[in-house]
Amino acid sequence: MSKKTTKRAVEVINTELVFPTHTNHYGTIFGGRVLELMDTTGALAAMRFANEEAVTASIEAIDFKKPIKVGDIIELKARVIFTANTSMVVKADVFRVNKFSSKEEFACSGYLVFVAVDSNGEPRVVPQLRCVTKEEKKYCKIGEGIKKRSQERRRREAEE
Numbered sequence: 001m002s003k004k005t006t007k008r009a010v011e012v013i014n015t016e017l018v019f020p021t022h023t024n025h026y027g028t029i030f031g032g033r034v035l036e037l038m039d040t041t042g043a044l045a046a047m048r049f050a051n052e053e054a055v056t057a058s059i060e061a062i063d064f065k066k067p068i069k070v071g072d073i074i075e076l077k078a079r080v081i082f083t084a085n086t087s088m089v090v091k092a093d094v095f096r097v098n099k100f101s102s103k104e105e106f107a108c109s110g111y112l113v114f115v116a117v118d119s120n121g122e123p124r125v126v127p128q129l130r131c132v133t134k135e136e137k138k139y140c141k142i143g144e145g146i147k148k149r150s151q152e153r154r155r156r157e158a159e160e
């Protein structure tokens with residue numbers, strides 16, 4: 001795919017009911033389960049953007065702000081916010097939704113870096129993200145910062 005191809009990103013939404021198998025003895029969802037859902041929803045956003053398979057390269061620190069309880073609805077919204085050559089930064093937001101009132105409360109948010117790959121696991125060039133709205137441009141800058149930080153981490157690791 002040509003690097004010059006540009007496109008806008010679509011939001012991927014994933015809605016699930018929280019079952020007891022995914023909660024601790026306090027009846028709140030495991031952080032690891034939330035991460036799994038963020039990863040899956042984020043990967044779908046990346047793959048649909050790139051029209052390629054995509055693997056998770058890194059995940060930024062995530063602060064869990066609100067407990068999500070057994071019987072709640074957990075809703076995830078993910079979107080590509082920045083593209084480099086073969087990598088994409090995806091923002092994944094998590095909400096706790098009351099299944100009777102549909103009231104939505106923000107639970108946490110995270111940034112994940114995905115790399116598009118071919119069937120041999122080799123990185124593939126992705127289309128370039130076209131940011132149009134003020135909000136898209138704002139998150140593009142944030143994504144660029146995340147990309148830079150991950151590059152610095154890799155550089156430091158290579159030196160160690």
Ligand SMILES: CC(C)(COP(=O)(O)OP(=O)(O)OC[C@H]1O[C@@H](n2cnc3c(N)ncnc32)[C@H](O)[C@@H]1OP(=O)(O)O)[C@@H](O)C(=O)NCCC(=O)NCCS
Pocket residue numbers: 055056057058083084085086087088113115117121122123150151154
């Ligand atoms: C991600 C992966 C495909 C990168 O392969 P690689 O041979 O290191 O490729 P490169 O060094 O050419 O880097 C390719 C891109 O990945 C990015 N990248 C590589 N490692 C990264 C990391 N840890 N965090 C963020 N981006 C990373 C590079 O910055 C580069 O992006 P760019 O082309 O947009 O500039 C490879 O490391 C891999 O397969 N990792 C395992 C992925 C996986 O299995 N994830 C699931 C959980 S284990």
